[in-house]
Amino acid sequence: MENAAEKLITDMTYFISELLPVNIEQVKNKLSAIMVKYHVTQIEDEEAHPDLYEKIKLYLSAKKLEGLSSATLKGYELELNIFANKIRKKAVDVTSADVRIYLADLEHLKMSTIGQKLSILKSFFGWLVGEEVIKRDPTMKLKTPKTEKRLPKALTIEELEMLREACNTVRQRAFIEILYATGCRLSEVYALNKDSINFQTMSTNVIGKGNKEREVYFSWKALYHLKKYLKTRTDDCGALIVTERKPYRRLSKRGIQYEINQIAKSAGLEKRVSPHTLRHTFATLLLNNGAELVAIQELLGHSSSDTTLRYARITEERKREQHKKYLVQ
Template sequence: MQKIEVDRVVREMLPYLNNQQLMRLKTVLSSLTDTTIRNEMDDNEVLLERYFAAKRTEGCSEKSLKYYKATLTKVLAAIGKNAKEIVTDELRDYLTNYQAVHASSKVTIDNIRRIMSSFFSWLEDEDYIVKSPVRRIHKVKVSTTVKETYSDEELEKLRDSCTQMRDLAMIDFLASTGIRVGELVLLNREDIDFQERECVVFGKGNKERIAYFDARSKLHLQKYLNSRDDSEPALFVSLNKNRTRLTIGGVESRLKTLGQKVGIVRVYPHKFRRTLATTAIDKGMPIEQLQQLLGHKRIDTTLHYAMVKQQNVKIAHRKYIG
């Protein structure tokens, strides 16, 4: 029996056998010839190490890898089998039990499913298994909710609440650039080009892109930087005497405090990013340009950020439909 015939038989049996059975079938069929296949019993730890090495080579960030590792380790420990022997029903049961025990949202469950799919698809691509057991576990349907954005009035209230030049510059900068808070705290003074009103930021996966800010941000940022007497290279620093680089937690805490002063319940950095995306769409910015501005790899992600206002839908209907 030739290798091509072995593969054809295995493909024909895909709907009827699990991975363990398929691998056994392939081994038996191949033994009829001198064909050798990789069938070493790699334990889960070795498989995970090889998987993460591959993801790291693809440019996956260490933060994402840490999340993937924690998730996959829990899955494999709970099922208690070699990854090459796990079947679809065992993964389904894990997701069901996890949701019941942790009262997790559908988004969380789908994130776990997505990570499992990545791992088992890699096992399939690398010929450790014949087919991924996650193939038949479909994406979890998540209800679409209208995401929060700042109104023009709320933004003005936040600006009015600022008693420190740093806070005003920070709010204007977040509102006009739409950058992530993690990107904000990594910026240095030398990264800012005031002439062109732009800066270079490093996004997810250490991807570099250009972000732009408006004239108001430029003026307030220049005033803030001119008022500083420290040598810290960071664009934004703490207000204490040490003047250390501002952290993500520091930004979140400060914005929350400013919001409480003017009675705005939920004030957080990412809301500025969503507000910029929604405003840009409402004013007619092409979605492809907005994708570039926000640094999204997939345009679907950009569409999740940009929530079109209902009033504009009404106006558009009257304009195009009548």
């Protein structure tokens, strides 16, 4: 049975013989001498072309050097490999029609999800063009689908107090106070260790999106309940928040989300409450209490103030108060 190189030599020889009157054996021998310098792999019709996967690896390596988080890189890798499995072409051969058909097959998904997938493809092909790996970006003319912009629902002061009073354990109360006082993302709180808390300055450093480090601050109430929780701990695990049962280990992100959900149920709150809801609440109440937008942006770790404005929703009472205070009569 012929290997890939032999089959390629045979195919090329007969192709040449159809164009020119040649000695087939001489041509095969000459091509064989050339081909020994190369490793040839045959691509089966049902296989995806390896070129696209190779370009994906290059792209992810470059993005890793740019400081993208491991979670973001894994998400990009998953999405791009799904695309490669579907398209089965070399990167240079991918067309706008290929991308449109791929996205059209995802009609069962939300427009926001399809928009995210297209955004990743735009980043990938845009990078390939920028690095002069390919000359044409097949996603350039494709527009990101419009999605309904919904303002995040923050808790009112009354709802926040209901959440606090519904806590059944010191650990649950520590959850609530830390998430609210720092305005941290779930992933940032999850990664905290006991020795990373500076009780004197009432602060800690967290690693946010884009691998950016920033300082966040605790309230007196948050530190009080955190100390109260830590005093109940008898384990030697370094994580700030651990499981309640042995073997003690860092509580997972899903575990934290579950606890917050249980507290919200106990409080009888009708709206959905997640760790991110407390982040919204942090931003909204700071803004309504007179904090500068730039300061809130820094505290949340946003690179753009536009993102901060989506988190911070001013209340009707605050709008009315600002109108009366600043309107020139």
